[in-house]
Amino acid sequence: MIGVRKVRIHTFGCQMNVYDSEHMLCNLAPLGFQSTLSDEDADLIILNTCSVREKAAAKVFSLLGRLKRHKRSRPGVLLAVAGCVAQQEQEELARRVPYVDIVLGPDQVPSIAELVEQAERTGGQVVATRFLSDPDGLFSQGAALVGNRVSAFVTVMKGCNQFCSYCIVPYTRGRESSKPADAVESEVRALVDSGVREIFLLGQNVNRYGMDREGWPRFSDLLRRVSAIEGVARLRFTTSHPADCTDDLVCCFAELPNLAPYFHLPLQSGSDSVLARMNRRYDLNHYRGRIERLRAICPGIHLSTDLIVGFPGETDEEFEATLRAARDLEFGSAFSFKYSPRPGTKAALLADDVPDAVKAERLEKLQAVLYSGMARAMGAHVGRIEPVLVEGSSVRSTSPGQATGRTGTNYVVNFDVPGSVEEWRGRMVPVRITAALPHSLAGEPLT
Ligand code: SF4
Structure with missing residues (x-):
């Protein structure tokens, strides 16, 4: 034994x-x-x-x-x-x-x-540290049935072929390789059978799912298949690349009832010249077009992004373009960072010439804009009735009967429930949002 x-x-x-x-x-x-x-x-x-x-x-x-x-x-x-x-x-x-x-x-x-x-x-x-290219060998593990979870990640592809100039991922995760759709489907079914209600599909650039194999389904087809699995109460995915974000994918937000209205679309910079130096393959105009289309197809969708300040050679004007884009595009949340060179990448060959103090100052300015956008987006939820998937007890609460969960738009909501929170775990509950706090929403359940 x-x-x-x-x-x-x-x-x-x-x-x-x-x-x-x-x-x-x-x-x-x-x-x-x-x-x-x-x-x-x-x-x-x-x-x-x-x-x-x-x-x-x-x-x-x-x-x-x-x-x-x-x-x-x-x-x-x-x-x-x-x-x-x-x-x-x-x-x-x-x-x-x-x-x-x-x-x-x-x-x-x-x-x-x-x-x-x-x-x-x-x-x-x-x-x-050998890379494997055979998707069957790579993805033969099935579902990880660990613990009693409401939400689970499912990797649908690994690697990246995009070589954004600052990014280490193509060197550490190798080339794009998609997991067979049948394997994704059986993994999701096993997770749902174990009690999981929310599935989060993952890949470095999920928009390119299936493109590494002849005749494989595209990402929108995969979304449709996973969405149709009985028991998938909510479906999310990340990460997308603006250059590969097709209309077919955008339309899934109107078509699939359990696809959550949340889309993470990294912009990285609001300056076209910086985007070109980053090798991002789109300009701000293209990005804006994608956002407008998403908002037209799915009004109220939460759009989140990633932004980098202090990329090599970033001038005051280029930074101002990022600041303007953050103001105009009104993201519901964002991850923002100071650039740091990663050894082995193309950008690491450029002089890291924006002083750290300037990077810090730019980040602070940008985060102030992003934070007020997030506060407005969260504030707009007050008074609405939102479907909230209950994840368990609120860790911050002193009251034993306070549950926590997320809206479809991916904001945390805390609310009191009668009886044991455990009985509410995994339930999709209509919640009236009563307040927007700095990092979460408060509400009251309507059932
Ligand atoms: S930033 Fe994203 S798309 Fe670009 S190389 Fe890295 S993983 Fe690929």
């Missing part, structure tokens, strides 16, 4: 890493591993890393530094680094951090159990 062991997974970065961490947990179960949130209790510690920004990669190395002492006091503990930092650094990471036992790239997630066994058997470092 296999004894129980504990695995602690630290997940950094995007939803695709969350998905990979869930699969690592499932793939390790046959070796007797159960999840823990404590490094002290763990027999295996995995850092599932992100290298998309300098800050994220720095966090990984700082945690590795802290874990060095832990490894010294408990030499039997295995330490693994997965994800994008592992893929980027490969053998170099093993050399630089000699107390790391396993270095595995994102494509090696299905092999985590064999890699752990190999490290235990040999007592040496194991480095596995």
Whole structure:
């Protein structure tokens, strides 16, 4: 009989890493591993890393530094680094951090159990960072049935062919590779059968789903298939690329009743010259056209975006164009960042010539505009009745009967419910929105 062991997974970065961490947990179960949130209790510690920004990669190395002492006091503990930092650094990471036992790239997630066994058997470092191009091998894992969840991620494709000049993803995740639609469908069915109500389809650029294979369905076809699965109460997806956002996809918002009115469309800059230097393949006019079309097809849709300030050579005028775009386009939410060069990308060859103080000042100005747009968008919900999918108890509440969930537009709503919150979990409840707070909405249920 296999004894129980504990695995602690630290997940950094995007939803695709969350998905990979869930699969690592499932793939390790046959070796007797159960999840823990404590490094002290763990027999295996995995850092599932992100290298998309300098800050994220720095966090990984700082945690590795802290874990060095832990490894010294408990030499039997295995330490693994997965994800994008592992893929980027490969053998170099093993050399630089000699107390790391396993270095595995994102494509090696299905092999985590064999890699752990190999490290235990040999007592040496194991480095596995090969890219796989066969979608069947890559996506043969099925659903990760971990815990009692209302919402689950499903990766539908991996990698990216776009090579935006600042972005490390094509180097750490490889070329675009789509998961067969039948595999997506059976994964969604297994999740729904386990009680999941909301499905979040993931890919670096889901708009290019199926384009890597002759005759495969397009992303809009896949959305239609998943939307039709009984039990999928709500469907979301991310991320889209403005140059690949087709009308067929936009029309799905009018056609599919369970497709949530939320669309994340990264703009990155409001300046056409910066967009060209970023190799984004669209200009502001094209982007504006997509947004107008989405708003015409789906009035009230929540549009969110990503913006970068301080890209190499960004002038005051170019930054002002971003600020103007943020004002005009009225995003419901946004992620905004200071540019940081990622080694190996085209932009890293350009002089990082916007001083950090200027980047910080620009970010502050931009975030003030974005924040007021978000406050207006949230304020517009007050008085409306919104369908809210209940996720569980509100963590911030002191009242035991306060539930939390999300609107279709993806804002958090907290509201009191009679009886046990557990009985409300997974239910789609009509909620009258009574107040917009800085980061959430408050409401009252109508059932
Ligand atoms: S589309 Fe551009 S920003 Fe997005 S993952 Fe691909 S290269 Fe990176």
